[in-house]
Amino acid sequence: MILEYFRPATLSEAVELLQRNEPITIPLGGGLTLAKRSDDIAVVDLQSIGLNYIKIIETLTVIGATTTLEEMIVFYQDNRSVVEAIKIQCSKNQRVMGTIAGLIVSENGRSPLLTVMLALNAQIVWLPGEICISLEDWLPKRHDWKKAALISEIKVDNDVQVVFESVGRSPYDQPTICCAVAKWKTGRTRITFGGFGDNPVTAFDGDVNGDLITMIKNVLADSSDQWASSVYRQDAGTNLAMRLLKELK
Amino acid sequence: MILHLWINKTPTATEINVNENLLTVLRRLGFFGAKSGGCKSGECGACTVLFDGKPINSCSMLAAQADGHKVETIEGIGERPDQGWKKSVGLDPIQQAFIESGAIQCGYCTPAMVLAGKSLLASNPDPEESEIRDAISGVLCRCTGYKKPVSAIKAASMESQDSKVIEKATWSPEIQSDIELNRFSTVGKNEIKVDAIKLVQGKPAFTADIDLQGMLVAKVLLSTVAHARIKSINIKKAKELAGVHSVLTWKDLPRVVYSTAGQSDPIPGPLDTFSLDNKVRFVGDRVAFVAAETEEIAQQAIDLIEVEYEELPAVLDSTKSMLQETPKIHDEPEYINFANSNPIKNLAAEIRIDIGDVDSGFKEADKIFENEFEVPKVQQAHIEPHVVITYWDENDRLVIRSSTQVPFHARRILSPVLNLTIKRIRVIKPRIGGGFGGKQEILVEDVAAHLTIATGRPVRFEYTREEEFIASRSRHPMKLWMKTGVMADGTITANEMRVLTDTGAYGCHALTVTGNTGHKAMALYVGDGKYRKAPNIRFYADVVYTNHPPAGAYRGYGVPQGYWAVERQMELIANELGLDPIEFRLKNALRSGELHPFSTAWSEGREPKPEIIHTVGLEKCVEMGKKAIGWKEKALNVNWKNIPGKPHLRKGVGVAMVMQGTAIPYLDMGAASIKMNDDGSFNLLIGATDLGTGSDTVLGQMAAEVLGVPLDDILVYSSDTDFTPFDKGAYASSTTYISGGAVTKAAEEAAAMIKIRAAALLSSAEEILSPVDIVLKDKYAIAKNRKRISLKDIALETLHHNDQEQIMGIASFMSKSSPPPFAAQFAEVTVDIETGKLIVDKLVMAVDSGVIVNPLTASGQIEGGMVQALGYAVCEEMLYDQKGVAREKDLKDYHIFRVDEMPEIEAMFVESFEPTHPFGVKAVAEIPLDGVAPAVANAIQNACGAKLNQIPATPERIWRSLKSV
Numbered sequence A: 001m002i003l004e005y006f007r008p009a010t011l012s013e014a015v016e017l018l019q020r021n022e023p024i025t026i027p028l029g030g031g032l033t034l035a036k037r038s039d040d041i042a043v044v045d046l047q048s049i050g051l052n053y054i055k056i057i058e059t060l061t062v063i064g065a066t067t068t069l070e071e072m073i074v075f076y077q078d079n080r081s082v083v084e085a086i087k088i089q090c091s092k093n094q095r096v097m098g099t100i101a102g103l104i105v106s107e108n109g110r111s112p113l114l115t116v117m118l119a120l121n122a123q124i125v126w127l128p129g130e131i132c133i134s135l136e137d138w139l140p141k142r143h144d145w146k147k148a149a150l151i152s153e154i155k156v157d158n159d160v161q162v163v164f165e166s167v168g169r170s171p172y173d174q175p176t177i178c179c180a181v182a183k184w185k186t187g188r189t190r191i192t193f194g195g196f197g198d199n200p201v202t203a204f205d206g207d208v209n210g211d212l213i214t215m216i217k218n219v220l221a222d223s224s225d226q227w228a229s230s231v232y233r234q235d236a237g238t239n240l241a242m243r244l245l246k247e248l249k
Numbered sequence B: 001m002i003l004h005l006w007i008n009k010t011p012t013a014t015e016i017n018v019n020e021n022l023l024t025v026l027r028r029l030g031f032f033g034a035k036s037g038g039c040k041s042g043e044c045g046a047c048t049v050l051f052d053g054k055p056i057n058s059c060s061m062l063a064a065q066a067d068g069h070k071v072e073t074i075e076g077i078g079e080r081p082d083q084g085w086k087k088s089v090g091l092d093p094i095q096q097a098f099i100e101s102g103a104i105q106c107g108y109c110t111p112a113m114v115l116a117g118k119s120l121l122a123s124n125p126d127p128e129e130s131e132i133r134d135a136i137s138g139v140l141c142r143c144t145g146y147k148k149p150v151s152a153i154k155a156a157s158m159e160s161q162d163s164k165v166i167e168k169a170t171w172s173p174e175i176q177s178d179i180e181l182n183r184f185s186t187v188g189k190n191e192i193k194v195d196a197i198k199l200v201q202g203k204p205a206f207t208a209d210i211d212l213q214g215m216l217v218a219k220v221l222l223s224t225v226a227h228a229r230i231k232s233i234n235i236k237k238a239k240e241l242a243g244v245h246s247v248l249t250w251k252d253l254p255r256v257v258y259s260t261a262g263q264s265d266p267i268p269g270p271l272d273t274f275s276l277d278n279k280v281r282f283v284g285d286r287v288a289f290v291a292a293e294t295e296e297i298a299q300q301a302i303d304l305i306e307v308e309y310e311e312l313p314a315v316l317d318s319t320k321s322m323l324q325e326t327p328k329i330h331d332e333p334e335y336i337n338f339a340n341s342n343p344i345k346n347l348a349a350e351i352r353i354d355i356g357d358v359d360s361g362f363k364e365a366d367k368i369f370e371n372e373f374e375v376p377k378v379q380q381a382h383i384e385p386h387v388v389i390t391y392w393d394e395n396d397r398l399v400i401r402s403s404t405q406v407p408f409h410a411r412r413i414l415s416p417v418l419n420l421t422i423k424r425i426r427v428i429k430p431r432i433g434g435g436f437g438g439k440q441e442i443l444v445e446d447v448a449a450h451l452t453i454a455t456g457r458p459v460r461f462e463y464t465r466e467e468e469f470i471a472s473r474s475r476h477p478m479k480l481w482m483k484t485g486v487m488a489d490g491t492i493t494a495n496e497m498r499v500l501t502d503t504g505a506y507g508c509h510a511l512t513v514t515g516n517t518g519h520k521a522m523a524l525y526v527g528d529g530k531y532r533k534a535p536n537i538r539f540y541a542d543v544v545y546t547n548h549p550p551a552g553a554y555r556g557y558g559v560p561q562g563y564w565a566v567e568r569q570m571e572l573i574a575n576e577l578g579l580d581p582i583e584f585r586l587k588n589a590l591r592s593g594e595l596h597p598f599s600t601a602w603s604e605g606r607e608p609k610p611e612i613i614h615t616v617g618l619e620k621c622v623e624m625g626k627k628a629i630g631w632k633e634k635a636l637n638v639n640w641k642n643i644p645g646k647p648h649l650r651k652g653v654g655v656a657m658v659m660q661g662t663a664i665p666y667l668d669m670g671a672a673s674i675k676m677n678d679d680g681s682f683n684l685l686i687g688a689t690d691l692g693t694g695s696d697t698v699l700g701q702m703a704a705e706v707l708g709v710p711l712d713d714i715l716v717y718s719s720d721t722d723f724t725p726f727d728k729g730a731y732a733s734s735t736t737y738i739s740g741g742a743v744t745k746a747a748e749e750a751a752a753m754i755k756i757r758a759a760a761l762l763s764s765a766e767e768i769l770s771p772v773d774i775v776l777k778d779k780y781a782i783a784k785n786r787k788r789i790s791l792k793d794i795a796l797e798t799l800h801h802n803d804q805e806q807i808m809g810i811a812s813f814m815s816k817s818s819p820p821p822f823a824a825q826f827a828e829v830t831v832d833i834e835t836g837k838l839i840v841d842k843l844v845m846a847v848d849s850g851v852i853v854n855p856l857t858a859s860g861q862i863e864g865g866m867v868q869a870l871g872y873a874v875c876e877e878m879l880y881d882q883k884g885v886a887r888e889k890d891l892k893d894y895h896i897f898r899v900d901e902m903p904e905i906e907a908m909f910v911e912s913f914e915p916t917h918p919f920g921v922k923a924v925a926e927i928p929l930d931g932v933a934p935a936v937a938n939a940i941q942n943a944c945g946a947k948l949n950q951i952p953a954t955p956e957r958i959w960r961s962l963k964s965v
């Protein structure tokens, strides 16, 4: 149950409020998940602290934490894959409210957008302390992450192309398996999979050579759950990855 | 805190609790146009409002977040133009377009759709269709199939009148008719729905849209185990919690056994349910009821109840239910059998039907085909959850305001349960936000009623979406086994279906749903030649108890399950024998003038009586559908099936043919009363329940036709057990036919009185007129000599001036037949043969439903029904783990189609005149559920050879089938 509501006007005020332990005080992005929490908490609404932006700074796209998924769609309108991942993730109403940081914190391995962000090797900046950590490194630690309280921005390289495909029971169903492939100008390629588990997984990161198929099969070996078997995910996932790699060529 | 915001441009300040969401606050302030779908994670969008001009889910936003912002609700969008002496700005063009296009069915999602559309047009006045679909993608609609709402927004957006005219031309479906309908002025016309104007304004028309002084909120403690005896319940802490007014357990209530199935007396199924029992039989079964001042307190009280269970082995595999060693789910002594039900065998119903000589038929066949099929448990998923409000009125009569499809059955069934005589109960059915069979169940009414009896206070009880999934009813899952004998020329010599149905923990609708699986699906293919007169058909079924949540009534009522097996079986046979799948089916299908083969064998547990089928428009439906899907160009065309540049994709088309029923013969009865008002308008009172299907409208059209007035002059009211005559309720596709029959007869009675008075008034010394010389038309009684008098003048004459009397009619209608509608369903799909991913590109359904009273509402039924059936085909499924815990608990995991992922859908009609009904109608409502799944699977087979025996056709199932090809 939400006991207290704060709407700070500055980032520093927000960070300070978030240091409180009694009651547990947490950030409120769009509120999509917080509105249903049943434990006693206080919330710090981030709507007025100026984190709603997408900027291109040199080689990076910097996305403010409270940028909504709808604003992401507008920014990425020419990138079919990102738009598709967001649309599978959420309908219009949810996109208007949901923030990118809220999504990163609350979504799991079934999230198409998180799968794409992982392929893009997104970096998350946490306050206080300006701790910059890759999504790849943060995801496994997220359940006991105590180092900082607030995501201020998310950074993504500009010189990278990403493609994505999802397989679900209908076009905008949650994925049973989805794959994102990102390729940097340098040739670096990252392949990630989602549609199951706690976090999306990275199957490959580097220059494409060697036995990709084995690596993919390995990373999907334990992916069985109540929605699909790992045998299926291994086969479908390999096909998706190969197809997307071809598309990037 | 004090919340300051602008609501509909008006600055508003109100005290709120920081924990409250925006939806709760808006509804408390009287903005009832924002609806609740009971969601926890904001999936349905019924609660949409505009937040600084953009659509958001008000249930997932803290009210505090809205402080300082602008909120628009449907109440601020537009209103009826004429308000007595005050003129308003009128309705918004989107609202007007929703009304005219037939975009409103139950209307529960309508305010949300209108607001989302309005937000789009404010920033993009001329959007593409895909932009409209994206803009309203946050709003789930379970009724319309989205085609008409999208088209309405498009029409509202268009600047030029010409474009609007073109868009509007798409609203009415294609109808092939050889009936001369010009003789009707209202029947057969696209009249706007009688309830459309109130629904488009978001008026407080639904059950929960009232606030009563002192109303408490009810919550139910649900079982967390699948099968257990309750050893003890400690309610002390819950009772002591401030704000809690009552906590009830099985010890507090009279032990009355009943069935929750809302059916006629006697209930054709076992009585095996108690309001509260000392045993729980599924995860989600009831343990205790609480009434408290607020929902939060009620939930806290629920959390404080301590239950000690003595767990029993759970029965979760229907194939094991009847084994001797399997634990018995119903061991209560009060259990009352119906027909062959037997709790000792965990058997809720047993059906054994043999028509003709099936074994000889198999001997006469050149080839026998045997296959097994399976269908899942699926949910009605109406957007308005189950909801009821109960209170004592000033006469100490219990009023039950409920979103129910069966108000009269509810009153009768609840009477012993509550220990109140029928005459002390009044059931009011306001608007229903979708039901689809789910509200043919007496599921929530007793909870609130017991708590009102316990506390003396009004009580509201509303399911959450999660409760809809774990504690409501669903479509029966079945395992089906088919055996068909066929001669080399494609003549079917014998057809057999055996079914194992999982009814779950209770046997509500157990016998009748599965009976219809055979009665409708196994009736279509009788065979050709001598077999037409003497078909050989066998239908055997066991309906067994398990510790899954109970199944119940769901639109289609057992028939979609049957057609999955029958139509896959037909496809597999045609494929293997190298026969044209369409010709093979038509060769063996029923034809007009033939006997319904089951009519001599089974009738919902009552005595069967032979029935001739008078009209069969199936062949014409096939022709229409083939053309619309492009069958000739696609079915065998390899070039079309392969997509250049996409070697992993294959396209295919598929067909299924189906028939349903229209009402239950010799049983279903509906009644209507009509009275004339001073201005020549009429009140039509019906017990029938419109769940969004448009039945109030088509019944009004029939009355208007007989009385010679526009539909606007018929004030339709349904239903209230105190005021409206009896009607069995909305099920079995019966309202237009049965209640329509009653309305027509009642209107004819009133018309007869009018004609007598008109004849007298128009007669002169020179010419004495007789009532038969009078016709009623355009609000006048017109004599054959062209003299006329307005109905208004007749009303004033009869009510006030001379020989005063009330012009009225009251009548009932019961049918001796159940004329089946027929349909041809087509599907076009694209399959990814590497991943099994399936895209359904197009669905076409051509339907013979007799005379189409209102093409707009009828096509809306078919479009929406096809989309529900599409979910059954590809994505909807309710699964349980080894402890009986549900996998699907919300509308995210249980995926229903969103507007922005829809295939193209097209509904069309072949019109025939059904001679057993005054206006020649047959049913429309359920048949669209029957054919989509097999048509899609047949299309998958046509595309890539994958042969599916189980739905939904998930990517993995398609992939597995492809691997085995």
Ligand SMILES: Cc1cc2nc3c(=O)[nH]c(=O)nc-3n(C[C@H](O)[C@H](O)[C@H](O)COP(=O)(O)OP(=O)(O)OC[C@H]3O[C@@H](n4cnc5c(N)ncnc54)[C@H](O)[C@@H]3O)c2cc1C
Pocket: A026, A027, A028, A029, A030, A031, A032, A033, A034, A035, A046, A065, A066, A094, A097, A098, A099, A100, A101, A102, A103, A104, A105, A106, A107, A108, A149, A150, A151, A152, B041, B042, B043, B892
């Ligand atoms: C219909 C629907 C279904 C969903 N299903 C799932 C699901 O199955 N699994 C799942 O995990 N999520 C699910 N979600 C959550 C959803 O996808 C994301 O929660 C949403 O996009 C988060 O955005 P928000 O801004 O509304 O987050 P909020 O609800 O405001 O916050 C989400 C979490 O992120 C934290 N947070 C927000 N902003 C910051 C920040 N700047 N820095 C640090 N922490 C922050 C919050 O404290 C909270 O813990 C669902 C949401 C919806 C609407």
Ligand code: FES
Pocket: B035, B036, B037, B038, B039, B041, B042, B043, B044, B045, B046, B047, B048, B057, B058, B059, B060
């Ligand atoms: S999304 Fe708000 S009630 Fe369903």
Ligand code: FES
Pocket: B103, B104, B105, B106, B107, B108, B109, B110, B140, B141, B142, B143, B144, B383, B433, B434, B692
């Ligand atoms: S009309 Fe959309 S849910 Fe009923």
